[in-house]
Amino acid sequence: xxNVEQSPQSLHVQEGDSTNFTCSFPSSNFYAxxxxxxxxxxxxxxxFVMTLNGDEKKKGRISxxxxxxxxxxxxxxxxxxxxxxxTYLCALNAGGTSYGKLTFGQGTILTVHP
Amino acid sequence: KAGVTQTPRYLIKTxxxxxxxxxxxxxxxxxxxxxxxxxxxxxxxxxxYFSETQRNKGNFPGRFSGRQFSxxxxxxxxxTLELGDSALYLCASSFTSMHWHYGYTFGSGTRLTVV
Numbered sequence: 001x002x003n004v005e006q007s008p009q010s011l012h013v014q015e016g017d018s019t020n021f022t023c024s025f026p027s028s029n030f031y032a033x034x035x036x037x038x039x040x041x042x043x044x045x046x047x048f049v050m051t052l053n054g055d056e057k058k059k060g061r062i063s064x065x066x067x068x069x070x071x072x073x074x075x076x077x078x079x080x081x082x083x084x085x086x087t088y089l090c091a092l093n094a095g096g097t098s099y100g101k102l103t104f105g106q107g108t109i110l111t112v113h114p
Numbered sequence: 115k116a117g118v119t120q121t122p123r124y125l126i127k128t129x130x131x132x133x134x135x136x137x138x139x140x141x142x143x144x145x146x147x148x149x150x151x152x153x154x155x156x157x158x159x160x161x162x163y164f165s166e167t168q169r170n171k172g173n174f175p176g177r178f179s180g181r182q183f184s185x186x187x188x189x190x191x192x193x194t195l196e197l198g199d200s201a202l203y204l205c206a207s208s209f210t211s212m213h214w215h216y217g218y219t220f221g222s223g224t225r226l227t228v229v
Contacts, residue, residue, distance in 0.1 A: 034217060043118070043204070043220040089157070100147040100162025100208065101170050102218065107156065 002029055004092050006105035013080050014113050020076045021108040023090030027071035031095030034102060035064055035075055039086040047075075047088075080112040116140065118207050118221035126227045132193040135224045139186050139207030146188040147218065148180060151202040160203075163188050164210070195228045202226075 005024045013019050025033065032051045036044040048057040053068040061078045077084055087109050091102035119138040127133050139146050148160040159172040163182035180190040186207075192199055202225050206218040 036220075041222075043222045046217045046219065049217045091157075098170065100145050100164065100206075101159045101172070102147070102149075102157075102206075103159070104149075104157040 002026060002092060002094055002103045004090060004103050004105040006088075006090055006108050008108060009106065010109040010111070012111045012113065015080060015082060017080050017112075018076065018078045019080055019110065020074050021088055021110075023073045023075070023105055025071050025073075025090075025092045025103075027068055029094040030068050030071075030092065031098070032093040033066055033068075033073050034091045034093070035073070036089040036091065037086045038089055038107070044089065077110075080110070082112045082114050085110055085112045118205060118219050120203075120205055120221035120224050122224060123222065124225045124227075126229060127195050129195055129197060129228055131195050132191060133195060133226060134189055134191045135203055135205075135226070137188045137190075137205035137207075137221060139188070139205075140219055143207035143209055143219070144186050145208040145210055146182060146186065147206045147208075148188070148190050149204045149206065150174075151204060151223075152198075152200075157204070160190065192226075197228050200226060200228045 007022050035047040038044040048064045050066040055066040057064050064075045066073045087107040089107045091104045121136045145164045147162040149157045151157045162170040166182045177193045182188045202223045204223045206220045208218045
């Protein structure tokens with residue numbers, strides 16, 4: 001059973017703060033790592049799909065890095081805004097016969113206070 | 115283009131009944147996966163369909179089943195509902211199940227309440 005862990009579970013920051021979250025996964029079972037943002041009452045929104053060790057992706061104020069050898073990914077948000085408040089999920093594709101299967105972490109709940 | 119559409123959005127059923135949920139993927143997407151989200155468990159993989167074939171199945175009892183039609187639309191069925199089946203059910207579609215770097219697009223989900 002794959003175990004994908006995210007930390008912290010929740011985070012409260014002030015508008016303008018920069019923040020980061022961690023996603024840990026078993027390095028021996030890796031094909032791709034996905035990051036999603038999930039706002040209340042909406043569908044999870046894809047942020048990044050990362051496949052190569054050392055990958056760095058950026059979308060506006062949000063960026064992510066990937067280390068497949070040690071089994072972790074970081075998500076960074078620069079200058080947090082109240083609209084960044086959401087649950088941030090990472091999910092692992094383990095490859096092999098894991099067709100269509102994402103193993104999700106429990107998520108990090110981010111609250112940005114004005 | 116239209117996103118992933120799930121119907122119905124909300125559903126209330128009684129223990130012992132059965133329920134069918136529907137998912138219409140993005141046009142051109144042939145892979146559809148289903149997930150269950152409960153407060154304590156997070157998002158758990160149910161199954162994945164590709165070209166009308168179930169390619170992968172999660173660790174759920176046989177009461178949970180699904181199918182995919184030739185137009186890639188998918189349905190999932192839960193028979194003999196239990197209180198613990200109350201959850202948000204999400205489906206996700208992808209261009210193909212073999213090239214995961216394309217990513218997945220999720221629907222808004224069906225909230226099932228079993229009373």
